[in-house]
Amino acid sequence: MPVDGTPLRAAVVGTGGIVTDSHLPALRAHSARVRLVAAVDVDDASLSAFLRTAHAALGERVAGYRELAAMLAAERPDLVLVGTPPALHATQTVAALRAGAWVLCEKPLCLSLAEYDTIAAEEGTEGTEGPGGTQSAAGSGPQPGAVDGPFASCVFQHRYGSGAAHARDLLRSGRLGPPLVAHCQTTWYRDAAYYSVPWRGRWATEGGGPTVGHGIHQMDLLLHLLGDWREIRAMAGRLAHDVESEDVSTALVRFESGALATVVNSVLSADEVSRIRIDCADATVELTHLYGHGNDDWAYTPAPHAHGLRAPDAHWRTPAADVPSSHAAQLGGFLDAMEKGERPPGSGRDARRTLELLAALYKSAFTAAPVHAGELSPRDPFYCAMHGNHPDWAPREHC
Incomplete structure (x- = not known):
């Protein structure tokens, strides 16, 4: 990986709307640190259109490929941005990791x-842990505090931006008092x-409905703000x-802190909103938005007992600088980690925790039983598929 100030070499896999509309502007925003060198897509028309758009946006020509393996072998990118349909994410992420590239995947x-743990097995090591958790010999391998990538992260851009960082700092510092009750809402219309x-x-191509495809962003942000969850009870x-x-x-979630949260994910809602x-x-503290947020979308209201006792804590005020949530904000943090x-951020235990909550929601909804964190072992059918082979929900060939 370049350490002399040379921009990192990046490639995109998939050239549809999410890559053109979100990843390309993010790359342009960080053009001094990362350079797009290649794009991959099996659709020739989409690929050609993207190459023209990328050239106009970045001022550099980008090589086009129809096959991921050919691109990885020829370009040896430092970073691969994956924006293909969900069923391809795991295999493409593993291929990029094996080629030595770090991955930021939609x-x-x-x-x-099960797929997550397969990806994790292909990642590099951290500290003095060698492959499989073994200790590296003195004087060889990763040293304490260092990492030996590559690593894979999921795109959770709602965690990023000044408003989210400010809220998390306030919650973690205790300046708002202990969290007690929460609500997480993704009510959209499709x-x-x-x-x-x-x-x-x-199931085989998307992994689930609005829980996985839409509500995942707000649920991840809720975990980012409140920390580990303990128990979930759900319906679908x-x-x-x-x-x-x-x-x-819908779900009820108990956090390790003792806080209780309600969760609603829908694609049936004419009045669309995302809310925490x-x-x-x-x-x-409340966030109300739809597909992205800035400082003005966050609101802080003092509890009734605070009125007349003291003015609202000056620390509650949102930062003067307004950095909206975006792919560019997340890419900046990702590049910081690489350098x-x-x-x-958004990888390792952190990313697995969010995916585990989703799998647990499905298990609870389909079995009508509470599910606890850590319960979904490789022997559990919901470890291998979100539908858990449940006869009322799994595709017929899985039952």
Whole structure:
């Protein structure tokens, strides 16, 4: 990996809307640190259009490839950005890791905990841990505090930006008081035309419904703010769309801190909104937005007992600089980690925790039983697939 100030070499896999509209502007924002050298897509028309757009946006010509393996062998990129349909994420991430590239992949990083653990097995090592958790010999391998990548992270851009960083700092510092009650809402609307895309609404190609495909962002942000979860009780339904997976899910989550949260994920809601609200002992913090947020989307309300006792804590005020949540904000943090030789945010245990919560939500919803953190071992059917081979939900060939 370059250490002399030379920009890192990046490649994109997939050239559809998410890459063109989000990853390309992120790369442009960090053009002094990273250079796009290649793009991969099996659709020649999409690839050609992207190459023209990338040249216009970045001022450099980008090599086009139809096969990931050929690109990895020819270009040897430092970083691979994956923006293909979900079913391809795991295999493409593993291929990039094996080629020595760090990976930033669109959500979901993979479709099951089993796939996640396969990806993790291909990552580099941290500290003095060697492959398989063995201790490296003195004077060889990674040294304490160092990492030996590559690593893979999931795109969770809602964690990023000044508003989210400020809220997390306040919550972790205790300045709002202990978190008590929370609400996490992703209530969007998707019509039949949306599900006419062949890979949508199917377990094998999307991994689930709005829980995995939409609500994952707010659920990840909730975990980012509140920390580890302990227990979940859930329900799910297929209420309006002719799909394999759910089109709505609800859950109650207990956190290790003792805080309780409600979660709602829907693609049936005409009044679309994304919302997180956390009621703490001394204040409520609330985020209301749709697909991205800035400082003005965060609100802090002092608890009634605070009125007349003291003015709202000056620390609650949002930062003067407004950095919106975005792919560019996350890419900046990812590049920082690469350049410092650190595991990037949104990877490792952190990313697995979010995926485990999703799998646990499905298990609880489909079995009508509470699920606890750490319960989904490789022997559990919900470890291998979000539908858990449940006869009412799994595709017929899996039952």
